[in-house]
Every structure is written in C-alpha cells, then in structure tokens.
Amino acid sequence: MNATMTANCYPWLLPSVRMRLSGDTLILRDGGEFLTFESDGRRVFELLSQAGGEAPEASLTDFHLLAPVLEERRWLVRLARPLSEILSQSPGASRQLAYFAQLQRNGPDRSFEELSGARILILGVGGVGSHLAVSLAGSGVGHLTLSDPDSIDQTNLNRQFMYAMSDVGKYKVRVAERFLRDRYPQVDIRSIPERLLDHPTARNVLSEIDLVVFAGDWDTLGRQSRIPTDIPVVSAGYIGSTGIVGPLLDPRAGTACWRCRLAPFDELCSLEAQAPQRETGWNSSGATINGLLGHLAAEVVLRQVAPSLGGPLLKEEILLIDMVTLTVTKERMADVDCPHRS
Secondary structure (H helix, E strand, O other): OOOHHHHHHHEOOOOOEEEEEEOEEEEEEOOOOEEEOOOHHHHHHHEEEEEEEOOOOHOOOOOHHHHHHHHHHHOEEOOOOEEEEEEHHHOOOOOHHHHHHHOOOOOOOOOHHHHHHHHEEEOOOOOOHHHHHHHHHHHHOOOEEEEOOOOOHHHHHOOOOOOOOOOOEEEHHHHHHHHHHHHOOOOOEEEEOHHHHOOHHHOOOHOOOOOEEEEEOOHHOOHHHHOOOOOOEEEEEEEOOEEEEEEEEHHHOOOOOOHHHHHHHHHHHHHHHOOOOOOOOOOOOOOHHHHHHHHHHHHHHHHHHHHHOOOOOOOOOOEEOOOOOOOEEEEEEEOOOOOEEE
C-alpha cells in the first residue's frame, strides 16, 4: 500500500463481518471465522465503530492498535474516498462495492473510476452475450457497444432474459439497448444490428474500444483477422455440455494476439460457415450454461479493465466447465508464433 493511500485512506470494516457485544465480551464473525475480545471487548467495539469509511485513518484515536489484527484476517478495507461520497455518486453501488472489497482491500472504490471509463465491444448478444452485457453494466462499466445481426426468436427466450415474447422479430441489439438504458441509465450504450466486422465502419469503432468480447458463433470467430492485433480480446462459449471461458489475449502484456491464436482454426471456421442447415440441427443451449459463462466472462473483463481489482485472469488460459459433472478445470493454451507480442 502506498504512502498516499495510508495517509488519506478511510478505513471500513468488511461489510460481511458481524459484531456481537455482550457485557465486556466482543465477538467478531465472518463466515465460519471468529475473533473474540473478552476483557476489553467494549473498548474494541468503540474502536471498530470508528471504521465506517467516513473519517481519515490518521484522525481515528488509537485505531492503529487494532488495524494489524484486522489486516491479518483481511477484515479491514481502506477506501480512497469517504463511503458517503462514493454512494452519493452511485446510490445503487453499495453491494457492488462490498463485493469489490472482497477482491481488493486497498482502494476497491478506485475500480469504479476505472470501469466508468472502460469501452467494451460485445460481439453477439445472444445466450452468453446477453448475460455478459447485463453483468458488465451492473458492475459499473461505462461504455458498451453491442453488435449482433440477429433478431429475436421464440427459441431464444429460455436463456436470453433481456427479451420478451413481445420482442420476437426485433433486432436483439435494439431491445438489449433499451433494456440496459432503462436499468442502467448511467451507461453509454451503442447498438449495431449487423456483423460489425463486415461493416466499413468497423475500423473506426474498433479504434475506440479497450477490449473485445467474442460471445458469438463459429461464423463470428471466423472473422478474427479483422480485429487489430493490439486490442485485448476475451471469448466465451460452449461445445455441447462443455462451457469454455477464455482465453484473455493481450499482446501488449506479452500474450499472442487474437489473430495468431485462432489462425490454426481458420479452416474449421470456414467449414462451419459452409455447413448445410438442417431443420432439426438445433444447437443445444440451456439457460444455466449461458448464464454461467456470460457472468464468468464478465469477471475476466472486469479484472482486465480495472487493474485495481487485482490484475487479469486467464491470460492465454481457458476455463473448462463440464456441465454433466459440474467439474471445472483450467488449461494453459499451447504456445503459438506471434510477432505482435510486446
């Protein structure tokens, strides 16, 4: 923790910690972990009562005596701004802030500033992408661009919860934009009802993006060569009953770029795009697997665009989720030649 943060921070007892004072005995509990103060419980209670995220730590009487104990158990959060100031600017963010505090004890509120400036492009707002979009907007991402040429079909409604029966036939991105604006008015949302990577304006749009998320089909993936090699990319999808989250690719941080990573799959993508369509060739797509993958992919995005949360996840790794057994494994991807690493 840097010196500036130490001098100006606003201590806050982790919201999940519960306090019980009985006589001179104080019991603190977080989940199944307990900490008991017997003879000096009332004094400790008074000290803890100061840790409400409103006063600078340097101004709290004798709080430095208790801080090491709380830090050892990771129960002490230090905010960069007073808690009341944070919530006055984002009245609905209290639960999200409490979650970020579980990830990062020192300045978790800084992540809101990082996220508010983040510009994310989501390619595909179907099963995975619709959950992803809601999760990112609800977490505080400030700018979302949604690209999808598809319209809403009745078969989408089992897993794509932004859409209703009355929306059947409408463009997904238009309905998604309306849904997100109503729920998260502070988020800047742009919708493009076509395959962005096929559009002449793609280069201009991509020049304004911090990260691309592929949440579409193989046909979408087949256009990977149109993503500039310096833009970070995350992908999420599934094959049958196996969900796949990742990899995160960021050539600026030493990984292969998206173009080089998917080059071996060019032929497969081409064959998939040319495959004949059958009336009974439905793609299996359940509500649970789509929601799970969309929200996990959102977590990967958050860690990438908000470094204060602890840094990126799944760099050149994939998370495999077997829905038959609910087994989760992580695998490192094989090395590929990529001249675009920096």
